[in-house]
Amino acid sequence: MADIVSFGTATGLFVFAVAKEEWGTLTNDPELLVAAVGAASVFVVFSLVRTAFYTVHVDDGENRPGIQNTLGASILAAAYLSGVVNPTVLLGATVVLSVAMVAPVPYPKLRARDAIVMGxxxxxxxxxxxxxxSVFPRVLLVAALAYMFLGPRFYWSD
Structure with missing residues (x-):
C-alpha cells in the first residue's frame, strides 16, 4: 500500500501539478484537463495493478513482470529535475511508464549494493x-533508464 501511495498516487499528483503549472488553469481547456487527469490516473491505476502483480508473480529468481512503480516514479522525477518540464513530454512519458509497469517483461530485483548506490x-x-x-538528477535519470531498457537482459544475478 505504501508503494501505491508514495510512488503511484504521489507521482500522479506530481505530473498533474506540473501540467497545471505549465499550462495554467486547466478548466478553460477540457482537452488539456483530460490529458493531465488521464495520464495521472493511468499511472495510479497501473501502479496498483503492478503492485498486485508483485504479490502474485514471483519466480525463483525474484523476477517480477513490468518495471517497478518506484522506477517509473524515479524516472519522471529525475527527468523533471534534469530540466524536462514540457508537460506534453512528461504526460506522454507517464503513460509509457504506466504501460511498462504491467508489461510481461521480467525485471530482476536490484542487488543490495546497487540499491545503496541508487539511493x-x-x-x-x-x-x-x-x-x-544538476548532475545528481541527470545521473539518476541515465541509470534508471539504463536499468529499464537493459536490466531484463543484461543485469547480472547473484
Missing part, C-alpha cells in the same frame, strides 16, 4: 537538485 544518487538529486549543473 545515494537519489538523495543527492533530492537534496542538491541543481548542484554541479
Amino acid at each position: 545515494t544518487v537519489q538523495m543527492g538529486a533530492i537534496l542538491l537538485p541543481t548542484a554541479f549543473d
